[in-house]
Amino acid sequence: MSLAIPVGRIDTRASIEPLLAVSGPDMARVNELILAMAGSNVELIPEIAEHLISSGGKRLRPMLTIASALAHGYTGDAHVKLAASVEFMHTATLLHDDVVDESDLRRGKKTARTIWGNQASVLVGDFLLGQAFKMMVEVGSLAALHILSSASAVIAEGEVWQLSAAKRMTTSEADYMAVVDAKTAALFAAAAEVGPVIAGAGEAERLAMRNYGRSLGLAFQLVDDVLDYGGSSADLGKNTGDDFREGKITLPVILAYQAGNEEEKAFWREAMEHGRNGDEALARAKSLMHRHGALDATITRARSHGEAAYAAASNLPRTPSRDALLSVVEFCIDRVN
Amino acid sequence: MSLAIPVGRIDTRASIEPLLAVSGPDMARVNELILAMAGSNVELIPEIAEHLISSGGKRLRPMLTIASALAHGYTGDAHVKLAASVEFMHTATLLHDDVVDESDLRRGKKTARTIWGNQASVLVGDFLLGQAFKMMVEVGSLAALHILSSASAVIAEGEVWQLSAAKRMTTSEADYMAVVDAKTAALFAAAAEVGPVIAGAGEAERLAMRNYGRSLGLAFQLVDDVLDYGGSSADLGKNTGDDFREGKITLPVILAYQAGNEEEKAFWREAMEHGRNGDEALARAKSLMHRHGALDATITRARSHGEAAYAAASNLPRTPSRDALLSVVEFCIDRVN
Numbered sequence A, B: 001m002s003l004a005i006p007v008g009r010i011d012t013r014a015s016i017e018p019l020l021a022v023s024g025p026d027m028a029r030v031n032e033l034i035l036a037m038a039g040s041n042v043e044l045i046p047e048i049a050e051h052l053i054s055s056g057g058k059r060l061r062p063m064l065t066i067a068s069a070l071a072h073g074y075t076g077d078a079h080v081k082l083a084a085s086v087e088f089m090h091t092a093t094l095l096h097d098d099v100v101d102e103s104d105l106r107r108g109k110k111t112a113r114t115i116w117g118n119q120a121s122v123l124v125g126d127f128l129l130g131q132a133f134k135m136m137v138e139v140g141s142l143a144a145l146h147i148l149s150s151a152s153a154v155i156a157e158g159e160v161w162q163l164s165a166a167k168r169m170t171t172s173e174a175d176y177m178a179v180v181d182a183k184t185a186a187l188f189a190a191a192a193e194v195g196p197v198i199a200g201a202g203e204a205e206r207l208a209m210r211n212y213g214r215s216l217g218l219a220f221q222l223v224d225d226v227l228d229y230g231g232s233s234a235d236l237g238k239n240t241g242d243d244f245r246e247g248k249i250t251l252p253v254i255l256a257y258q259a260g261n262e263e264e265k266a267f268w269r270e271a272m273e274h275g276r277n278g279d280e281a282l283a284r285a286k287s288l289m290h291r292h293g294a295l296d297a298t299i300t301r302a303r304s305h306g307e308a309a310y311a312a313a314s315n316l317p318r319t320p321s322r323d324a325l326l327s328v329v330e331f332c333i334d335r336v337n
Helices: A017-037 A044-054 A060-071 A078-101 A112-116 A118-139 A142-165 A173-198 A203-230 A251-259 A262-274 A279-291 A294-314 A320-334 B017-037 B044-054 B060-071 B078-101 B112-139 B142-165 B173-198 B203-230 B251-259 B262-274 B279-291 B294-314 B320-334
Strands: none
Touching: A017 A044, A017 A060, A017 A078, A017 A118, A017 A320, A044 A078, A044 A112, A044 A118, A044 B142, A060 A078, A060 A173, A060 A203, A060 A320, A078 A112, A078 A118, A078 A142, A078 A173, A078 B112, A112 A118, A118 A142, A118 B078, A118 B112, A118 B142, A142 A173, A142 B044, A142 B112, A173 A203, A173 A251, A203 A251, A203 A279, A203 A294, A203 A320, A251 A262, A251 A279, A251 A294, A262 A279, A279 A294, A294 A320, B017 B044, B017 B060, B017 B078, B017 B112, B017 B320, B044 B078, B044 B112, B060 B078, B060 B173, B060 B203, B060 B320, B078 B112, B078 B142, B078 B173, B112 B142, B142 B173, B173 B203, B173 B251, B203 B251, B203 B279, B203 B294, B203 B320, B251 B262, B251 B279, B251 B294, B262 B279, B279 B294, B294 B320
């Protein structure tokens, strides 16, 4: 089964390479700025920041900001600062998330909190958030500030909601998607929307990029949820089953629970609500997901959001940046293969 | 010994009443806005926010914003939003501080973290910070945004510094004052400075209010440090000795340590670095502070900062707001009596 998006009207393929290529020169400046703004006389701050940077992911969010600005013909400097702000917001969220989730590993590496403690993670997260706002203010676009500050509040609200809903098997698919919308999609949406904003594009262009980012974020998170039950630890650099062991109720769990009989429902409640989540339970969880097609159903939903993202960016003028934004949608979904 | 500031050229007395009076009508709107912006469909958020509001302190920081705007002839609405932002920044800091310090009580009431847990405190703090930035952005003053976002980064940087320096008796007075400057004085300074900024006042007026706020913040914190060893639990609504039991190295500790003999120095290291901080140790700590005049010396420094604050606001045109800003300086220092 191919999971590539069956849109086909534009010649793109599932790859992050075009995005790396178009954003490369500006991302070099983003990375410099990140290092500079993570600098401090307080040793602990650059120490933790460098740990985060070196264990770093793909920097997908700041690349979206760069590419979406370029796709709208932007030629100034502000996209670099905004991209660095977006990455700092993301990093601050990760630091606080790891404290809240009591995570010991992220992408197969020790989390900051296991090395430096919860206290440092909370405070360095706050520092990075403060630096993010400083950079945004320097850009001087009130519209961009509005978008990013709103995202910041929405992300935190989603996290609190997840905390209160966590470990309750009564969480519905709609409930869960509302959390994903807030926790993950809001920052993707903001990262993409500030591009046309600083390029001086119109309301329709802003809306299109916002929809693109949001849909991509939703697809991205659902694929992540599947990978946590299906990817191999070596490939992903992330221990399969992390979500399960942390009692995180994600879409595959919800769908398997809803399709299960009474005995299976009891298993899920024991596992997610009462922490019976050892290796044996994980194996059973995976087996139930496969039996009820919960992973495939999650992928189907991810693909549908991916198609929405693809459609939202398809009307952009044909440029390498446009094609990069399209290819990365397919890439994000194809990760699951 | 009177601790009132011996300036005398203006007829003010140590009181918070004039500040409460001049800021009263606007503070009613600030409080409404705080409740509205702490609202959320996520139940936990208003629950925690109401706890913080009901256990609330004097709202000194937002009152400074209101009074300093009025003292510069401001007649618009922006000071209300900025004052609410300042209070949210402060509240978010308190929530995170309690997690970092593992505090169980604040002003004699259970802290949010003891009721709702560290996780909720971290995330609700993030939410309030996000809402603070949203309100600032709505005001639309880039200068005010710059001041407040810089303060946000400085506060967090100071907290991290304190974390790395915490429990080291080698902390010098200068080290400690740098932390107070960042942790406490930066927000007082920002709260006061945004007043003239939105009133369209000049650079000299901004600088004067910044100095006023900073000096008041320094004085305020030093008096707090003294109260923690000298105030009575009933009067202050705060358990005397909290700082000591949390191993917080404040100025009275530093001064007593520096003046102590080898045996006393060993006592302080045991207490602050190794957690021998029971009731008996606290009694000895107080006794050593009195023997070496550490509390009086701290008050002397607080008074000197108070005089600087008083001087910075003295040149304002004579209005009830100006007098309120002056009276509250004396009030902050007189708390120690």
